[in-house]
Amino acid sequence: MQNNHQKEHLYKILVIGDLGVGKTSIIKRYVHHNFSPNYRATIGVDFALKVLNWDQETVRLQLWDIAGQERFGNMTRVYYREAMGAFIVFDVTRPASFEAVTKWKEDLDSKLTLANGKNVATVLLANKCDQGREVLTNNGIKMEQFCEENGFVGWYETSAKENINIDEAANCLVKHIIASENDMLQSEVPDTITPQLEKDKGGTCSSCFRAQ
């Protein structure tokens, strides 16, 4: 039986990070279930839509695939507008792409805040894990600590090529977006009415601080 009253949520999600780290490939894997080894740099921004069933509600993710070269462009602020969440991606084989992560995060937080003044939920993706873990093992970084210090709600080792952890990372992000949406609604509405878009899915999630 069809439920005509099914709630719908539309969330804009940014996918950012240095050139060639795999942003387009992650989106392609997540939305279209395929992978291409050929590199074609994104120019400006591309879009993709992913529809999820989430606790009997419909969640539409509008994914904004922002070209790595956009960092120094002055269009970025426009791209960021009204986003509810973000993935910041680096390439586990290229240390420089990891060093850029904090710059991407600072740029994001300086240009975008939620209505309640908080930062948007952001998940860190350590991509191309099928090619090794150079960045993760060579410099002694404790990723959980790095995430806490830099305001990421979670991190995942991913591979667009081998389809590793992409659904898991997206679920983590959606869960935190819904939690921040509930948080904003609760701060807007008097105590007598306590809207909950989704029960028992909010709050911080220690299980998101993990790789595989």
Ligand SMILES: Nc1nc2c(ncn2[C@@H]2O[C@H](COP(=O)(O)OP(=O)(O)OP(=O)(O)O)[C@@H](O)[C@H]2O)c(=O)[nH]1
């Ligand atoms: N082995 C491996 N290669 C990958 C993976 N993800 C992406 N690639 C390859 O890395 C290259 C760059 O991938 P893209 O997805 O185009 O990177 P991007 O971050 O969108 O690049 P820009 O659009 O320039 O910002 C391509 O040749 C991909 O095939 C992965 O998980 N594993």
